[in-house]
Amino acid sequence: MKEKKEKRFMKSSLFEYFNYFLVLSLLVAAISGGALYYSSSSLLWRDAIQNSSNTLQLLKNGQEIVLAEVDKAMESVFLDSSFLHYMDYYEQADIYMQLQLRQRLENVVLSSDYIHSVSIYYTSSQLILSSLQGAVPLSGFQDKDFIRSMAGQTPSKSLVRTRFLPGISSAKEETVISMVKTLPIINAGTPSAYVVINIKGDYLAQIMQSLNTNPDVQLIVTDKEGHILSQKSSEDEMSDTSELISDLDISQFNGSSGSLMTKVRGIDTLVCYVTSVTSGWVYTYMIPKSVVTHSLHLWSRMTVIISVMAVVLSLIGSLLLSKRIVNPMNRLLIMMRGTDQKPDDRKAEHAKEIVQIERNVSRLMDQNRDLTTLLKDYEIQSRNKFLQRLVCGDEQISPQTMDRLTYYGLSLPEKGSFVVVLVSMDQYTKFSQGIHESERNTRLLQLSEGLQEEAFVKQAYQGYLVEAEPNEMVLVLHLDKEEGALDMLPDSLRTWLRQLLELLCKESMMTFTIGVSALHTTIEELSDCYQEAGSALRQKLVYGGNTVIYYEAVRPDTGIVMYPMGLEKQLLTHFKTGNREGVVSGLQEFEAHMIEHHSRQIEVVRHYFLQLFSSSLRCVYEIDANLGFQPVIQQLRHTDLLEMETMQSMVSYMQALYELVLDQLEQKRSLKNQELADGITAYIDAHLAEDLTIERISEIFTISTSHMRKIYKDETGMTIKDRVSERRLAAARTLLGDPRLKIQEIADQVGYLTVQSFTKAFKMETGKTPGEYRAELLRVNA
Template sequence: MILKLPRYRRRVMTVFNRYLFSFALLLLLPMLFLGMTGYFQLSTIVGDEVERNNQSLLNSLQREVDNKLILMNKIANQITEAPELSPYLLAQADMFSSYQGKKILESKVLDDSIREIILHIRGSETLYTSLSTYRVNDFASQFYHFAQWNAEQFKDDLNHVNTTTLRPAEDVKMEGLPTQRLISYIVPIPIRNQQPYGTVLFELKEDTLLKGLNPDQVLPSGNAIVFDSSGRVISAYKQEDYLKSADLYKQIVDGVDKRYMQEFHDGKYVISTQKSTQSGLTYAIMLPYASVVAPVNQAIVKWMSYLLFIFVIGSVFVYIVMVFNYNPIKKLAALVETFRGHSIHKSNVFEAIGSMINDIADSNRSLGRKLEENRSAVRDHFLGHVLRGEFQTLDDVNERGEEVGVMFPFPDIMVMILELPVSQLFYREPLIAEVERQFGGEAVGHVKSSLEERRAIFIVSWGGNPLERKLWLNELHEHLSKMFDIPITLGIGNGYRELTQVGRSYLEASTAIDYKMIKGNQRVIFFDDLMAHDHADLLNPRRVLDELEIVLQRGEVTQITSCVEHIAMTMKQSGMTLFIAKELCYDMIHKFSTCLEKRRAGSAIDSLPDILTLSDYTTLDEIADVLTTACTTLCLSLDEPKSASPAVMIDQINQYMLQHYSDNDFSVQKIAEHFTLSLSYLSRYYKEQTGRTALEYLKEIRIEQAKRLLGNPNLSVKEIVQQIGYYDVSSFIRTFKGQVGLTPGEYRKQVK
C-alpha cells in the first residue's frame, strides 16, 4: 500500500522548490544591486580623488612654470637697469666691458634650469652671454645648432621680436657636448617698450624645468605637458609619439572639463587641464586609465567576493528557514480551507493565503477611509450643534469634542466669518489652512463648513482681553491680505461665556459681514462697532421674550399660538432692523427648544430652524413666517402622547449602547439621533436620571470590553481598539490609563 500525503501538504511540497528559488533570486537581486552601486560609488570616489590629485599637480605645475617666467622677466628688467650692460658701455667693445657684462649675466643665473642668458644689443653683431661672448652669425651656425631655428631666423628674431616669446623645446647640438633639449625664452628690453633696444634670450633645460614637481614620484607612468596659446607643445615631462600630433591640443584641451578620458595610440588616459591667466599657457596632466582604475578593480574583486559569500550564507539560511516554517504553512493551508469551506487543491496554497490576507487588508483600508470620512463629518456636525447653542457648559462641549479633536480651552467663545470674492474661491482652502495655522496661544479655533462657498465660519475660544482680541484679529487680517493679495473681509461677533449664546455671536458676525458695503470689503468688521441695536419702540425684544416665557410655562397651545402670531404680526409692522428681528427670532426658537425638552422628554426639535438657516433670511416677512412655522412644530409636539417613563427610556438607551458600542463611528450624537433627542437634552436627561453622562457610560462599556479582550494574548492592542469602536490606538491607551490606572500592556502583564 502506498501512503499519500494530504492534498494541501502535497501542494505545499510542490511549490517549496519554486519558492526556494524565488527567495534565492530575491536575495541575488539586491546583491547585484549592491554590487553595481558599490562599483559606481567606488569609481566616483577614486575618480574624485584622481581629480583632486590632478588639480593639485596642475596647480604645482602652473606655479613652477609661471614663477620661472616671472623670474626671467625680473632678470631682464635687472639687466636693463645694470649700467655695465647699457648699450653705451657695451658699444665700446673692449675686453673690460665684455668681462664686466659676462660677470653680471653670470650672476643672474639664479635657477639651475637656466643654461645660459644671452644679451644682444639690436643692430650689433655681438652676443654677450653668461658663459662667453659670440658673434651673432656664428652663434646659431657653429655653437648652437637648433633643430627648428636656423641662423637667419635666429638673427631676425633677436632684432625684431617686440613681445616676450616662448619657443617650444627642441633638440640642440653644441660643440663638445651631447644633444640637449632646450626651451628658448625671448624677452625684448626694456619690457613692454614700443621701441626696445635689445633682446635677452634665456636658454632653459627642458629636463630640469619641471623637476620641482618630482614627476618621477607623482607621474611614474603619466605625463605633464605645457602648451602655449597657439596650441604648440612647449615642454613635456616625457617625450612620447603622440606629442608630435598636430591635433594634440584640440584633442586634449578643446571641450575638456576637468576629468576626461581620451584614447591615444598607446592606450587610454585620464586628462586634467588648466589655463594660466598670468602667462596664457595651458597645462595638462595625463594618467594612464589602467593605473587609475586598478585600485577600483581590486576593491571590486574584494567586494564581489564578500557579496558571493553573503549570498551563499543567505541561501543556506533561506533554505533552513523555509524548512523550519513548513509546519506553520501547513496549518495556514488547513485554516484557509476551513474558512473558505472548500479545498484549495486547484490553486497555489500561498496565493490562496495571500488572497485571504488581501481581502482582510482591503477591508481594513476601506474601514480606515470610512473612519476618516466619518470623523470629518462628525466633527462638522458637532460644531453645528455648538453653533446652535445646544450645549449648556464648556465641560459638556470638551467632553463630547475630545473624540473628534475639538476642544475649547477658554470660556470666552466668539464666531468669526471669513469672506472672499466669488472669483477667488480657489483660495478658500489655503486661506482656511493658514487661519488654522495662526491659531494657538490665546486663540484656539475650529472651522465649520458654510452653505456659502465664499464664506468660512470659525468658532474661536479666546483667552485674552477684548482689546488684545481686536489687535490679534487685525494682525491676522493684515497677514492674510499680504500673503494672498486678495480682498478678505472678517466679520466678528461678540464673545460670550454662555454657550447657548454662540448662535447669537454667529448672527452678529453675519450681520457684520453684511455691513461690508458700508464699512468696506477689505477689513475686519466688529459687530460691537456697528449701530445695529436701534429699533422701533413698537416692539421691545426683552418684553416680548418675558411674555413668551410666561405663556410657554403655562403650556396652553392656544395661548402660545396667539402670542406668537401677535409677535409675528407686530414684527412686520415694527420697522425694526433685520438683525434685531433675527436675534429676537433666535431667542424665541431657543425658548421653544427649552420648553420641548422640559415638558416632553425625547421630543424632536430638528424641524426647528437652526442658526445657519436663520441667517439666510433677508426680510421681516420671512422671519415672521419662520416664527409661525416653529410655533406650529412646538404645538404639535406638545399635543403628542407622553413618552416612556424615565426608567424605561434609560434602559433603552443603555441597551442601544451595548449593541452598538463597537461601531467605529458610534457616539452620543448617534444615540440622540436614534431616539430623536437633541444632544444637549440627552446629555442633561441621562445625567439627571443616572448621575453620570452617557459618554461616561459609553467609555465604561468600552473599557470593560477592552479588559476582557486583553486576556486573550493572540489579540494585539490595535485589533482590540478596532473591536471596541475607538478611532486610534493612542486615544485608547490614554483613555484606558485614565480609567484603569495602567496602560493596556501593563494591565495584560498583570492579568497574566
C-alpha cells in the first residue's frame, strides 16, 4: 500500500507545480540578485568617487584660502622696492632704514595667523634679513642649511617643502611649510634675493583632521615633485606613507582632477586626486576597493535565505494552483458576493473609481504643465547665456554658432555692418535701494521690453537685446547695406538714439546714458564693439549723464601711445593699501611717462589724467563704500582738471586728491580701532569673573588674536593681559573693604581660579597679601 501511495503522489499535479515553481523562483532570484548586485556596486562606486572629490575640494578650498591670506600679507614685501635695495642701506650704514624694514617684516608676520617667520636671503652679500634674528650673515643664521640647499635652484613658481625648523622658537616640535620665492618676482638668471616664507604646518593638518572620513582612507598633500606636505592616515600607516607615494606614480594624474583604479602595495585601491592651479599642490584620496564594496558581501550571506524563500514560495504556489486550496476559497467568495452586495453599492463604488481616475489624470496634466514651464525657463536662460558669451567674445564663431542663432530666431550674417549700443541707468544704486526687489525687476523688465519694441519692431533693425550687467542693457544691431556702407555711423541711427534717450527719460522719469561703438564688419568683432561701447559709457564722468556718447568721439588718435594701464594699476595698489610713499612714487612714474611720450600733446595728457581721476574715484568706493567719502569727493570735480594748462598742476591736483582721501581713511580706521579698544575694555569690566583669555576675547569680537593685540596696544599703550590684571586687582581692592567677604569669594568674583594665584598676583602688585591689605584698610577706616 505504501508503494502505491508514493506512485500516485509522484503523478499528482502538486508535485509537478512544485518543480515548475522551484525552477522559476530560483531563476527570478538569480536574475534579480545579479541585477541588484551590479546596480549596487555601480552606485557605491559613484558615491565613493563623489565623496572623495567633495572631500578633496573642501581641503583644496581651505588651503587656497590660507595661501591667499599669506599672499595678501606678503604683498607689502613683494610690492615694496625697499626690501630689494636693503643691501644698499646696509652698505651705507643707514640704521634707520634697516630698522624700518625689519619692523615691516615683523609686522607682516604679526598681521597673519598662518605665517611663522619670514627670511630674505640676499645672494650677492650672503646676508639674511629675518623676522626672528634680524640682519645676520648666512653663517650665523640658524636655518642656513635650508638656505644653502635651495640657493642654487631657480624655481619657476615657488619651492615648497614641509620640514622642522632647527631649534627656532616654539617650532622645535612643529612642522612648517616653507615656500621660496624670488625678489624681484620676475627675473632672468640668478635673482637678487630669495624670500623664505615659513607657514605654520598645523593649519593644513587641522583642516585634514576636521574632515570626516573613513578610518581606512588616506589623505595626502604633495607638491608637483611628489614631496609630502601633509597627510592623514591611521597610525599604522603613517610610517609607510613615503613608500606608498613611491608606489603611486603621480605622472598618471591627467588634468586638474580625476580618479583611477591602481594597485598600491599590491592592493586594488581607488585613487582620486585634485590639483591646485594656483599653488600646484596635489591632493590625493586613497581608499581600498574592498572597503568600498564591503557592503556587497552581504549578498553572499543572503544566498541561503533566498533559496529557502524560493522553496517556500514554490510550495505555496503549487498548493494554490493544484486546486487543493483555491476551490474552498472560491466557494466562500461566491457565497459572500451573492448575498451582501447591492446594486446601489456597486454604482457608488463605480462612481468613486471614476472620480479617482479623473483626479489622477488631472494630477498628471498639472505635472506636465510644470515641466513645460521649467523647459521654457531653461530655454530662455540658455539663450541669454549664449548671447552674452557671443557679445563678450567668449563664444568662438563657427557654423554651429550661426545654426544656433538661426535656432533662436536671429538671422544675423557673418559679415555686415554691426554696432553695439549700451544703455545704462544713471544713479542705479539709489534706484535699487529705494524700492522693493520685485518692483525693481518689474521696471527693468518693462525697460527691456520697451527697448526691444523700439529697436526691432518700430525701427525694424536686425539683432538682439541682452542684459550683461544689472545696470547695462546691450543692444546688438545689424544695419542695412545702405546704412552701413560708410565707415561712419549713419545719421538715421544717431537721430534714433537721441529720440530713444528722450523716450526712456520721459517714460521712466529717470536719466540714462547711452554708449555707442564704432561700425564693425564681421560678427566676430562683436566683442570689440562691446568693449568700445563700454569705453564710451565710462566717459560719463567727463561728459555727464543723460547723454549719448560715441566711441569715435572719445577714442585715442592714431599714433598715440596707449594709456599706461600697468602704471595705473601699480599706483592704485599703493593707494588701496594706504602706502603714501608708493602713491608718490607711482604718481611720479606716471608723470615721467607722460613727459616721455606726450610732452607736446597737452590734450592727450589731460585726457589720460581724466582717466586716472576716474579710476581713482572708482578705487575710493572699492576701498570701503561705507566710509563716508561723499563729502570729500564732492570737493573734487573733473572740470578742475579740464581748466589746468600744465602737467605739474595736474600732478599736484591728483596728489591733493590722494592725500585728502588717505587722511580721511586713516581717520576712519583710527576711529574704528579706538571703538574696538573701548569695547574690549568695557567687556573686561563687565566679565571679570569669566574667562578673559586673549583667545576667548578674540572669539567674542571675531578678530584674530595677533591683530587684536596690536590694535589694543597701539590705542591704549597697554597689553590686554595687563589690562585684565589691572581691572581684576582694582576690583579686588574694593571688595577687600567689605569684611563679610572671604578671600576665596573675592578671588572667585574677580576671576582667579585659586586663592594662591590671587594672593601671588595681589602681592606682586601691592607688596602685601590680601589679608594684610584688608587689615591695614580696616585699621585706617576705623
